[in-house]
Amino acid sequence: MANILDVATPNNLEYQFFPVSSGSVQFKVRAPHDAHIALTMGPQELDPMYEIFIGGWGNTKSVIRRNRTKPDKVEINTPEILNGGEFRGFWVRWDSGVVSAGREGESIPFISWADPDPFPISFVGVCTGWGASGTWKIEDGAEFDTVDKLEYKFGPVAAGSLEFDFLGPHNCHICLAPAPAEVDPIYEIILGGWENSKSVIRHCRQKPDKVTVPTPGIMNANEPRKFLIEWRCGTIAVRDGKTGQVLMEWTDPAPFPITHFGIRTGWGAQGQWRIVHFYKAGEQQPLQPPPAAAPLYNNPPGYPSAPPMGGGGAGVWVTASSGQVPPGAVVGGNDCSGEPLYVARAQHESNAIIPGKLVASHGCAYIPWGGQEHGKAEYQVLVGGPNNWVPTNGSNIPPGAFPGGESEDGEPLFIGRVRHEGSITTGKVQQSHGVCYISFAGQELGFPDYEILMS
Incomplete structure (x- = not known):
């Protein structure tokens, strides 16, 4: 299963952002009109910024806009391109200043524009508005099923948290790293290890573990379990995703920047993951700097x-x-x-x-x-x-x-x-x-x- 983000966008023109690590994104959207995509340097609606409006003006035309200013860079007629009763698939690409969008299964874009002054794109935002609500399935291309093999698969993080569902019998492993590779420094969080009996936080793959807690039955091969990992000012906190209860917490006296997460399973376990690493513009993460960080x-x-x-x-x-x-x-x-x-x-x-x-x-x-x-x-x-x-x-x-x-x-x-x-x-x-x-x-x-x- 690919890392598919299920996103609901209400009728409020407020972008929800997620990070991207390549020059394209594929998605399906179900909306009657006005599917808006933003390409930005950061996870907020700030210039510089590209916007692609698909099915705007009553589902009659589509445009590309830069920095929220008119006139639009490109405008084309696209009658009935969206449908409120079924998902329609699209892709958006950016390469060397060329921004383009096309339909799923078609290699030729239906709209394209070359920016003479391009900027690096790290985030994609989606929203709907002008009377339209939408449902999105956004795929970033990274595989997040894990086989019985102690090898991390990496993805980028948007901010100081990572929320996920895990379906598997035991040994849910997550790492937080400054690069998409298993190299030190690195934090490792093992949930339901030792035959689903305990969980730990580990630093630089070294023992003794920084935190060890008994967590019998924390994982279930038939029922997804939700978790939230937060990091701020050197403090790593692992929470139950439903109740918010802190399961484990540790403060690193010499923290390092975290830019990527990795996931894996092993020791006889396979896992299915649903990763949530997007958030709404301006949304603040809940973990506050603890006294231990003083x-x-x-x-x-x-x-x-x-x-x-x-x-x-x-x-x-x-x-x-x-x-x-x-x-x-x-x-x-x-x-x-x-x-x-x-x-x-x-x-x-x-x-x-x-x-x-x-x-x-x-x-x-x-x-x-x-x-x-x-x-x-x-x-x-x-x-x-x-x-x-x-x-x-x-x-x-x-x-x-x-x-x-x-x-x-x-x-x-x-x-x-x-x-x-x-x-x-x-x-x-x-x-x-x-x-x-x-x-x-x-x-x-x-x-x-x-x-x-x-x-």
Whole structure:
């Protein structure tokens, strides 16, 4: 069975997003009209963004739109392309800036457009509206039946949670990893192991297990069982999917970014899975940073430090790359999905050092400069530093503000943060401009009211 996501879209034009790992998606939709598909960089309705409207305007035509603006890039007549009483199959593809859609079983698209300024696509959203509700079956091509073989099959994660149904007698294995491969670091969760008698959380495939709990009869070969796994600020929580009860929980003192999940069965067991890793725009995950994560804000004893660049206050800037989060990294806020954002900075334009944000799951830090968001695979993270934020505005830099870098002209830059579109995003404060700049959805945005980091 392929990983088919069953999605119901009410008549409200609100996209539900899920991650994609290739350049296409196949789906079936049952709706009388107005099946909308969004292609985005993140799991929210923000520019840059492609939209494909199938069967709009009373099921008479279809269009491709960019950044929710008119005129539409392409418009064609497609009378009766959708049907409210039966599923119709379609595919959407994107390759080198060419966005196209076609009918199931047809290789030639019925609509296509080449974007001269394309952007990377990581998420697909679906919705219906204008009087239409819809039912979708979305297939991303990954196989999620597991045979009796201890070999993980991987898929991407959208945010800090994974919900699934499992049908099998025992030995339901899930891993959380920074890549689609069974390499360290890795978390492993074994549910119904040891002949369906106990469950464990394991780190880097090493014993002793971090958590062991008795769970007799937790799996059933004749009845699917639902579970929810959440991760936030280093805490891994496993919940019963029906009651929400925490079955196991463990906090890693040195967490790593999680970008993929893996599933497998073994020791005489086969399994059938239904994975849910999509969610509605703006939806927040329920797990909150626990008190046990507080040591992450302190510089661990003996941790190798880098000399401060730009000086000022406690804490050091530690060089990292590719989404690495050094122990003791200062959490400055959270992304729209609830993922922690760390205080980071990176070099730009040869001599500028620009404060920004580290998004571990993206494998890079982002800095705002020149009206755009710039991704940096190499960056520095504030470790063991202050986490005291004071409200201010304009060019009012309070005494004791923590310096975080300098502009290409040598002007000191401070570290600020703002609340925007469900996030708390860190960026740079440039006194001569009177604003805090953040990088967000590919853009540099300026805000006159912000919080500033104090030494």
